[in-house]
Every structure is written in structure tokens, then in C-alpha cells.
Amino acid sequence: MALESGVARGNLGKHFKVARKGHIVSLAKPRPDQVIIVCEGWAFEYLPLTKGRQQILAFLSAGDMLFPGDILGQQGESSARALTDVQFGIFSMAAIKDRIVREPQLAMVISELLGERLREANQLLTAVAQKSAEERVAWFLLHFTSRLRKWSADESERYLFPFLQQHIADTVGLTAVHVSRTMATFRARGWLRLDTGFLEILNRRELEQICQFTSSR
Numbered sequence: 001m002a003l004e005s006g007v008a009r010g011n012l013g014k015h016f017k018v019a020r021k022g023h024i025v026s027l028a029k030p031r032p033d034q035v036i037i038v039c040e041g042w043a044f045e046y047l048p049l050t051k052g053r054q055q056i057l058a059f060l061s062a063g064d065m066l067f068p069g070d071i072l073g074q075q076g077e078s079s080a081r082a083l084t085d086v087q088f089g090i091f092s093m094a095a096i097k098d099r100i101v102r103e104p105q106l107a108m109v110i111s112e113l114l115g116e117r118l119r120e121a122n123q124l125l126t127a128v129a130q131k132s133a134e135e136r137v138a139w140f141l142l143h144f145t146s147r148l149r150k151w152s153a154d155e156s157e158r159y160l161f162p163f164l165q166q167h168i169a170d171t172v173g174l175t176a177v178h179v180s181r182t183m184a185t186f187r188a189r190g191w192l193r194l195d196t197g198f199l200e201i202l203n204r205r206e207l208e209q210i211c212q213f214t215s216s217r
Contacts (some may be wrong), residue, residue: 018087019043020159025066025080025088041086042162045078046170056171058120059083059144059163069115084162108123128173131211136172137182138211141192145201161199 019025025036038060045066046054050192054163057078060066066080066088100107120143127139133186165179174182186192193200193208201207 003137008165018085019082021082021085023082024051025082025086035091035093037089037097038062038064038066039089042083043080043086043088044083044167045080047078051060054170055169057124058117059148059171065110065113068117069084094109123157124171127211133174133178133182134185135211136174137168137179137186138207140168140172141199141201142204142207142211145199157201157204159201161194161197 001129021139040062042064043060044056045058045060047054048054058064060080067078097107100110123139123143127136131139144161144163145157165176165183169176169179172179183192183194186207187194189203189206191201191203193202
């Protein structure tokens with residue numbers, strides 16, 4: 001059960017907002033009495049750095065919570081930006097906590113979400129700290145596509161790909177030029193095809209062997 005669908009039933013004080021592509025979803029910390037969940041589109045959570053730089057922490061799609069630590073009262077310093085046009089729901093924190101008391105299954109959904117975000121954060125830290133450029137880019141591609149494969153019945157390896165090379169660079173700690181060269185190497189080896197807005201994985205096994213990544217599906 002996706003988090004958004006799990007909390008959508010009942011009166012939880014939900015209302016919707018839209019953030020256009022490239023716009024800030026939430027620059028300041030959200031109010032402590034609110035929970036924000038992506039309903040449509042893609043966004044990313046990031047830490048702004050000096051000189052216009054940023055460290056992307058996570059990419060978020062439908063059902064994902066922005067700033068998940070807030071539900072535990074652990075507000076961080078990150079912001080969020082719309083990668084595509086995004087619709088998100090704003091829920092009452094008090095109503096969700098009351099719902100958890102009445103429906104423990106919702107607590108399990110939130111627990112699983114927080115656990116998955118922690119696992120992804122650990123993988124990203126390992127990639128940035130220990131892996132080569134090829135390993136980092138391969139990890140990013142497999143991480144992204146494995147998320148989509150988990151929720152899709154479609155067995156094809158062709159995916160909508162809303163990321164710029166700068167987004168990949170800001171995630172795995174490389175320059176956009178380095179990412180471009182690495183992607184060109186993967187294309188030349190016949191491992192992937194990248195058209196405008198689409199990514200096709202042609203040889204998942206080779207990418208997995210490079211970064212020692214095991215698909216969750």
C-alpha cells in the first residue's frame with residue numbers, strides 16, 4: 001500500500017498544491033503540523049551548498065513523503081524542488097497520528113518508507129565515498145530503474161527519464177562533464193540507449209557487475 005493511498009481515506013485535512021518543473025516545492029521547513037506527500041510527478045530533496053551547488057539526497061515520486069524525518073519530529077535542513085510538474089498533498093500531522101492509533105497498518109507503511117529511505121541513503125553514501133565514476137553512474141541508473149520495475153507490471157526496460165546529467169552529477173558527486181563521458185561510454189558498449197526523455201537499459205547484467213548492485217526484483 002503506497003503511503004498516499006494509505007492516508008488518503010478519511011478526513012485528514014488534505015489539500016493539494018502544484019509545483020511547476022524547476023520550482024521550489026518547499027524552501028523552508030514544512031510546518032510541524034503538516035505532512036507532504038507526492039501525488040503525481042517527480043521531485044527531489046537536496047541540501048543547498050555554497051556557490052550555487054547542491055547535494056541531491058533523494059528523488060521522490062508518487063506515494064513518497066517529503067522530509068520523512070519530520071513525522072518523527074526530526075526536522076532536517078533539506079529543501080525540495082520539482083523535477084517535473086508535481087502535485088502534492090498536504091496532510092494534517094495530528095490526523096495522521098490519530099489514524100495510526102486506529103489503524104496500525106498505516107504505521108507499518110510509514111515504517112517501511114522510512115526504512116527504505118535509510119537504505120537508499122546508505123547506498124548513496126557508499127557510492128559517493130567508495131565507488132569509481134562508472135560505478136556511481138551505473139548505481140544511479142540501476143537504482144532509478146529498479147524503483148520503477150518494482151511497481152510496474154511492464155517487463156520492458158524502457159523508462160521515462162526526467163533527469164539531466166547535472167541531476168546525476170549532483171547526486172553521485174561528479175561533474176556533469178564526467179557524467180556525460182561515462183554515459184557515452186555505456187552507450188558505446190551497448191549497455192543503454194538514451195533518447196530525449198527516455199532511457200532504455202540494454203544490458204542490465206553488465207551494469208550490475210560494474211557496481212555490484214543486486215536488483216530488488
